[in-house]
Amino acid sequence: MNCPECDAQVAVPEDAIRGEVVSCTGCGASYELVRAQSGGALSLQPAELEQEDWGE
Numbered sequence: 001m002n003c004p005e006c007d008a009q010v011a012v013p014e015d016a017i018r019g020e021v022v023s024c025t026g027c028g029a030s031y032e033l034v035r036a037q038s039g040g041a042l043s044l045q046p047a048e049l050e051q052e053d054w055g056e
């Protein structure tokens with residue numbers, strides 16, 4: 001699976017389950033695994049984490 005943001009490879013464990021959060025090693029974004037439809041393939045959705053203060 002590739003990161004929607006930077007297109008880097010995102011490692012998804014073979015036994016990953018829906019709702020699991022994975023991080024992109026390229027840009028550091030976190031994604032939640034979602035299944036769009038029953039029996040369908042897992043896809044990435046930006047994880048709804050609490051907004052972090054990046055100090056800007």
Ligand SMILES: [Zn+2]
Nearest residue numbers: 003006024027
């Ligand atoms: Zn990325």
